[in-house]
Amino acid sequence: MNGLKYINEVYDEINMKIGPLNASEQEDPLVSSFGISKKEITDIIEFYRSRKLAEDIDCLVEHGGVQGLVEKLKANKENGLSSTEDQTDRIATFGKNERIKEKDKTYLSICWEAMGDMTLRILTVSGLVSLIIGAVVDEHPEYGWVEGFAIIIAVVVVVNVTAINDLQKQKKFNDLKDQNNKTKCISLLRDGAWNLVHPNVLLVGDIVKLENGVTIPADGIMIESSQIEIVEAAMTGENENIKKLGYKESLQYRDEFIKDNPWICDKAYTEDHHHEIPSPVVLSGTNLTEGVGVMIVLAVGKNSAEGRIMDLAEQEDEATPLMKKLDKLAGSIGKGGLAAAIITMIALYIRFIIEIGTGIKVWDRHKDPNLLVKYFIIGITVLVVAIPEGLPLAVTISLAYSVKKMQVDNNLVRKMQACETMGGADVICSDKTGTLTQNKMTVSEFWGVGSLFSFDKNPPSHKTFQAEYLHLLKESIFTNSSAYIDPKKGQVGSKTEIAMLLLMLTLGHSDYLETRMNYFERFYKIYPFSSKRKRSSIVVSLEDGRKRVHVKGAAEVVAKNCSHYINIDGSLRKMDADGQNIVNTVIMSMTEKALRVIALAYSDIQTNLDIDSVDEHGFPLIESQNLILIGLAGIRDPLRDEVPDAVRKCQGAGITVRMVTGDNKATARAIAKECFIITSDDQLVMEGKEFNEITGGTVCNKCKEKICPCARNKKEHERTGQPLRKDVVANFEQFKNIVKNLAVLARSSPDDKYTLVCGLRQMDHVVAVTGDGTNDAPALKKADIGFAMGIAGTETAKEAAGIILLDDNFNSIVRAVVWGRNVYDNIRCFLQFQLTVNVAAVILAMIGAITIQQSPLTSVQLLWVNLIMDSFASLALATDPPTDEHLKRKPHKRKDFIITKTMWKHIFGQAILQLSLMFAMVYAGEYFLPEFDDNENIETNDNNGKTVICGRLYDYNGEELYKEHYDNSKYGPSRHFTYIFNIFVLLQLVNEINSRKLRDEFNVFSRIHKNWLFIMIWIITFFIQVLVVQVGNYAFSCNRFGLSVLQWLVSIGFSILSFFWRWLLLLIPSGVFPEAGRELSSGEMNSGILSIRASGLNRRHSYNLAA
Template sequence: QALQSLKELAAPEARVLRDASPQWIPARKLVPGDIVFLEAGTMVPADLRLIESSRLQIEEASLTGESAPVTKDAECTLDIAAQLADRHNCAFASTKVTYGRGVGVVTDTGHSTQVGQIATLLESDEDPPPLERKLERFGRTMGIAVLGICGLLFFIGLLRSANLSMLFSQGLSAFWSAQRETVTGLFIVAVSLAVAAVPEGLPAVVTMTLALGTQKMLRRNTLVRRLPAVETLGSATVICTDKTGTLTQNRMTVRQIWTASGLYDFVVPESAPLRLAITLAGEKVRLEDHPVLERTLIVGTSCNDSELTPEGKSEFIGDPTEGALLIAARDACLDLQERPARICEVPFDSKRKRMATVHDAAALSEFGASSSKAIAFVKGAIDGLLPLCAKIETAVGTESMSSDWQSAIQDVNDSMGRNGLRVLAMSYRILEQVSSEPDAEEVETELVFLGLVAMQDPPRPEVAEAVDKARRAGLRTIMITGDHAATAAAIARQIGILRPEGIVLEGASLETMSDEALSAQIDQIDVFARVSPQHKVRIVEALRSVGHIVAMTGDGVNDAPALKKADIGIAMGITGTDVAKDSADMVLVDDNYASIISAIEQGRVIYDNIRKSIFYLLTCNFAEIAILFIATLLGWPLPLTAIQLLWLNLVTDGAPALALAVEREEPGIMERPPRPTDEPIIDRRMLRGFLVQSSALAGSILGVFTLALRGAYSSIAGTMAFATLVLAELLRAYSVRSEDIPVLQLGWRSNRFMQVAVLSSAALLLLVLYVPPLPALFELGRLTRGSWLFVLPFALIPMLATEARKIIQRAWRRREQV
C-alpha cells in the first residue's frame, strides 16, 4: 500500500522541449538531459537541475519536512555536500510547484530520483515485532519441553508396565499382540499429557487482548494498524520524533519585538478566550503608549500578502510568517479593518531577501507624513536590510544609524537566532513621489529602521510534561527534524529533550560518520537537524544496533522508510501523507507527542495483561502435567481425562484469561524502566510465582484425589479432582490480577468482567456436573454435599498460597529498602 501511494504522487505527464518546441509527453519517457518546463500547479516529473527560475516556489514538505514552500534560484551554486533541503537550485520528483515558473534539466528519473530511492528503501523486508519473536521462541521452547516430557512419561510407563524383554526375544509382532492394551493406554496417557501442556486458549487470548487494547488506544487518539505494535510500543526505549506539528503547534507565533525602546515580550495565552499580553521589562504595556512598537506592527501587517479569515475558519490564508504578524497585531488590539491601500510593490525575491510595498501617506497618520505622497514599507532579513537603513526610529524621533546602533541591532538579532527564533526586520521610508512600477533601488534606500520581530512555532503546552513523564519511565526522546540546528536546539532545550551534555548533530556531519561511529555516539545525541530520508533510516539502525526498541514518528514521504524500519512506526493523522500512514504501525489522530506517551502507557498495560493471561493459563497447564506425571509414576489411576483437560483449557480458563486482558493499569506503571529487549515473557520473578502456584495447584488436586480414593468417595475421586481444579482456577484468577498487590487491596469488584467470567465458568461447572448427558460425556460422577466439603477447602489453597507469597515478597522488599 505504501508503494502504491508513492506511485500516485508521480506526475503523469511532463512539458518538455522536443524537436525545438515545447510538448507534453508521459513522464515515464523522460530521460536525463531533457529540458522540462515548470509552472504553478504542476508536479515536478523528475529530479531537475534548474537553469531558469522566476519567483519559483515549490512545496517540498512531504519530501524534506519544510513546512513552507521553498524559493528556488537557478543561479545559486551550492557545496557538493549540501543537504536535500538546502538544494535551492534543484527541483525534485513528486513535489508541487506553488508559484512562479522555471526550466530545468533532468538529472535523475525512476528509482534514481530522491523519491525513487525512498521506494527502494520501502521494498526492504520488515523484522517481526518483539512480541511475535518472543511468542515464537516461547512456543518453540514449550513444544520441545512438552514432547520431551510426554516421551519420558511414555518410556517410564513402558519400563514399569510392559515386558520389554519380549520385544527383543520374540520380535515386534509378538510384543504388540501381547502388550497392545498396555502400550495403547500409555499412549493415551502421553496424549493426555500433551493436551494438558498445550494452552489451547492462548492464541485467542493474546489476539483479544491486543484487539481490546486497540480500542482503548483509539480513545487516546492513537489508531493501531498492526496488532503486535500495541505491545511493542509498551517496550519502547527511544522515541524519535519530528519537531513541527508534533512537539510544536505548527503555528508561527510572534514571541518578541525589539525596538529602540527595548525588548517587548509577547506572552501567548494558554486558553483561547484570553488575549495576547505585551510586556516590557516584565511590566504589561498598552500598544497606544508605545508608538514605535505600533508602527513596527503596522509595517508587518501592511507589507503583507496574507489575509485573516472570518471567525470559525482557519485564522489566516497565506504564508505562515505573515499570518503570525497579522494575528499578533490583531491580538495586540491594532485595528486591521482598514489596512492602508497598496499603490504598488516590489515583490520578495531570494536574492534581496525582502519585499517592499508602497502606500498612500494620507491613510497613515501614525507616521506623521500626511503632507507627503507615499510611504514605503520594507520587511526582510536583517543582513540585507540593515545596511540600507540611514536612520532609526526612537521614542523621541529619528536618529542617525550610528555604528553603535548597528552593533546593538546585530547583537539582538544574534541572540534571537541562538534562541531558535526566526527574525524579520521592519523599516519604512517617506516618499515625495513614486513611479507606477518602482524598482528596488528607488524604494529601498535611506530607510528608517523600526524594529526586529522574532517568531517561533511554539511548543505544545502539554509536551514538556509528557517528555518529563517519558524520562521518568526510562524513555529517551530524540528530535529529528529538517529544520536548522539553532531552531531545533532551542525548542529541544525548552521542552527538556536536549540534556546539558546532549549533542546536536547536523545532517552534513552525519553524512561523514561511519555506521560504527554513529552507533558509538548515538546515546549522546539528542537532536538531529537538517537530515535526509536516508539519515533517518541510519539513525534507526544505529539505535537498534545498541539494543534499543525504537518508536519513530513521521508525516512525509521522506519518513516512510524510517517508519518501516523502526520497531514502531507512528504516522501523523492530520498532516501525514498516505505513504507515511501505509508504512506505519499506528497513526496519531491528533499529531500530538503527548498522545505517544499515553499510547506507550497503554502498551505497557497491554503487555502486563498478556503476561498475566499467559501466566494464568500456563500455571494451570503445568499443574495438570504434574498431576498426571506424578499419578503415573505412583501407579495411580489418572485423576483427569483428556476431554476434561480440554474443557478446563478452553472453557474454564478461557473466560478469566480474557477478563485479565481488560485489567486496569497498576500504580507506578510509568515509573518503571522499559523491559530489556531480551527479557523472556516468563521472567525469573514470574517463574518463582509460577512454581509456587503450580505446586499449590498440583498439591491440592492430588491431595483431594488421594483422600477421595482412600475414603468413602473413591468412585467419584476423579470428579472431585476435576471440580477442585476448576474452582481453584476461578478463585486464583482474582489473585493473578496483580503480581504484587493483594486481592483485598485491589478489590473484588474492581474488574466487573472478572465477575462475569468467574460466575459464568462456575455455572458451566454445575452444568457439566449435574445436567445429563454431560456428566456421562465427560466421565464425571455426581458430587454429594459431603464431597463438596472436601472440594471447597482444597480449592482455596492455591489462591491463599499466592496471596501469602505477595505479602512475604512485599515485606522482604520493604526490609531491603530500609
C-alpha cells in the same frame, strides 16, 4: 539534427507500441467521447516508469501536450471540472479513485483457517475414529460413542471461539482504518473554486493542487511546478528526491539537454538517464517532499500505478522484542510438550503390549481397539495442553483492547505492535512545536525601524509606523504566506504565518486576502519553506514592472545575508558591524525569553540578475544577496500546561526525554528548562550542524558510505539482489560520548533527527520519536515507535508512523507508555497463569497414564481446561486496565527475560500445590474424599465409611478396578474422579486471580473491581463448570448425579488453599529461581523450532490501518 532524429525515432517507437493516436480506437467504445483511451493513458505512465531519457515527454508531445490532454479529457485548467455535469461516462471509462478493499474473511473461512492447525485435525480424526468404534465395536454402543462425539464438539467450540475472536479483531481494525482514512484530504479545483476534499472523489481530468507533505493521490501530469521534489520509494524503492517540472519546462529542458548532448541520441549508447531530464509525470502513492504545484489527474483507482500493484503481497513487519521473547519461550515449551506427549503414548502402548504378551491381558475385540485410540488421544491431548497456542490470542486481545482504549487518550494506533513496543521505550525524542507547546503562536515582540515593541504589554498602533513602512511590512507578510483565518474552519495553514497575520490585524490591517488577490497575477516565483534553507521566499512583480523578492525565515539565517536595514525615519542604514551587533543583541534577547525569532527581508531585483540561479547547495541566490531587513518578530508559543508534569513522569519512569527542534540554541534551552527536560547545567544543547560534524551522520554498516548501492528495503532487495542496507552512525564512539548528556538538538534537520535515532538504537535503546514533516518519515520509520502529529503532521509522516497523536500533545505519548507497559504486564500475567496449568496438567496426565493406564483428566476434560486457560483467561487477564504505578518503575529492556524469577516462583509453587493435591486424590482419594448421606444412589467405600468409592479404572498391576462400574450405565463415571476434575478446574480459577499480580504482593484482589470483564468472565467460567459437572455425565466423564452441595463446598475448600499457599510463597526468596524468555538469535529465528502449534505466534499481528 541528431536531436530531431532521436525524437522522430522515439515517435515511431511510440506509434509501434500504442498505435496511431486517433479518436476511433476500436478497443474502447467510449474513447470517441474523450479522445483518449485508458490504455493510452497507461502507456504514458509506463513510458515514464521505464524511461531511459524522456520517452514520457515525447509521448505527451504526441498527445498535444497538456493542452491536448485537457481537450481530450474535456477538462478545464482554469475552472476544473463542473460539479453540475453528468460524470457517468467519465467514471465508466476511467473509473473512480477508490481502492479495491481487501475482502474481509468470512466466518467460515476463518473456521477453515483455524482447522488448518495440525493438532486440531488430529483430534478431529481421533474423535471420529473413537465415535465410530464406540458406536459400532464397543461393548456398550449406547454410550460408547459419547467421548468421541464430545471431542469433536470440543474441537468445534475451540474453532468457533477462535473465529469469533478473529471476526471481532477484524471489525475493530476495519473501524480504525476507516477513521484514519477519513483524515485524508487534497486541494481540488471544481467550479472555479479550490476546496479540500477526500482523495476518493477525484476523477480523471480533475485539477489538483499539490503541497509539501502530501501523498500523491493519483497519477497525473504537472501543469505548474515550483521547486517540487518527490520521493518514489513507495513505488520504486528509490529514496532519493526526484525533481519534477511542469510540462512546458520539462519539454524545454529536454530540448536543451539533447542539444547540448547530441551523442546521447546514438543508439549505440545504452546507459540510462532515468531522471537526468525532469519529468512532469507524477505517480500515485509517492510523496511530495518539497515545493508546490498543480497537476491534471490522468489515472485513478485500480488504473493508477499504485492501484496496479495493490495486489502485491505485503511485507512482514519486523518482530517486536516481546514477540521474539514469546517465540523463544513457545519453542521451548512446545518441544517439552511434544516430548511429554511422545513419552505418554509410548509408555501406554508398551505397557499394553507387555500385558498382552505376558498373558496378563487378553485381547478383546470389543474394547481394546477403542482403548488404543484413547491412548493416542491422550497423547495428542497432552500436546494440545502443553503447547501455549493461547499466547497469540492473548497478545492480539491485549493489543486490540489497548488500541481501542488508546484512542480515548488521543493515540490512533496504525501499527498494532507499536502499542506493545512503547512499553519498553527508554528514550523519547520529541519535537517542540505543538507537542511540548500549544502551537498557538502570537507575536510577543517586534523589532523594526530601529525600535523594539512589546505586543504583550503595550502593543503599538499603526500610527507608530510610517505608511511606507507599513505598506512594505504588509506586502512582505501577506504575499509570502498561504495561511488564512476562516470563520468556519478557524486558522488554516502555518501557525507561524498565522501569528504574522495576527500581528498585522493588531496594526489595523485585515485585508490580506485582497492584497493577495491584487498580487496574484504578479506572483512570479515561489520558493516554499524548506527545513534545509530554513526560509521561504516569493518573487513578485511590482506595478512599475520591477521585481521584488520577499524572504521570511530563521532570524540568524536571514539577518546575516542582509546588507541594510530600515532605520526609524524610514531610511536605509548599512548593516555595518554596529548594525549587526544591534540585530544580534535583539535576537539573543528574544531567544532568551523563549521566543522564536523570525526575520522579514526584501530586495529589489536588478534586471540583469538570473532569478533561477542557485548556490553550491542548490539554494536560490536571490534569497541571500543584498537583502534589506524589514524587521524581527519574536513569536511566543506557550508551553502546554500538562507538559512539565508529563516530562517529570517520564523521568521517574526511567525514560530520557530529548527535545529535537528547529529553534536556535538559546530559545531551545529556555523552553527545555521550562519543561524540565534540562534540569542541570551539565546537560548539553547542541546545534544540528555541529552534531552532524561530530557524528559524521549515518553510513551503510556494510559499505561505510553515505550513498551506496545497497537496497534500502526488502522490495528493492528482491528487485535488485543487492544486500539490505543497515544505517549506523559513522563516528559511533563520538556519538556515545556526546549523547550521554545531550538534552536538546537545536537548529536540527530531519537528517540530524535520523542520525540521533540510529545512534540510540545502536546503543540498544528502545526509541520513540515524534515528527510532523515529510522529511521526518525516515526517522519515524527507523525508530522503534514513530509518533506523527495528527493535526500538524503531513500525510507522509502519518503513513510512516506507528501511532498518530490526534491532539499533537506530549502528554498523550506518556499515556501511550502506560498502555504499552500495561500490555507487557498483561501478557506476563497470562503467561504466569498458563504455564502453571501447563506444568500441572501435563505432568498429571503423563504420570497418571503411565501408572494407572488413564489420564486422571480425560481428553474432553483437558480440552475444557485448555479452553479455560486459552480463550477465557486470555480475555480476562489481557484486558486489565493500566494504572499510574506503571510509571513508577524502569522500562523493560530488549534483553530482559519475559518470565522473571518471581514469576517462576509462583508458577512452580502453584504447580507443586496442584500436583500434590491431585496425586493425593488420584492414588488415595477414596480414603478422605467424603460421600454424604444425601447421595443414597451412590455406593460408598465400605472399608473407610463415608468416603467415595475408588474411581481408578485400573490398578497399578493392570487389573480392572472401577472399569466395570464405569461401563455400567447404572454407575457411570465415578464421584472420585469427578472430584478430581472439579477441584483441578477450581484451582485454576483461583490461581487466575493470583496470576493478576506479577510481584510479591499480598493483596491479590486490589483493583479487581476496575476490571469488570475479568469478574464477568470468571463468574461465567465458574457457572459453566457447575453445568459441566452436574449434567456432563459421560461426555465429560462426570458422575451422573454430579456433586452435592456439600461436595462442592469441599471442592471450593481445596481450591482456596491456593490463596494461602501464595502467601507462604512470599516468604521464599525469588533469587533461587531461574528466568526464561529472551529474544531469539538470528540463527534460532531461522531454525524452524516452532514448527508445531506454537507457530501461531509467528502469525502477523501488525495491521497497517492506512492501507
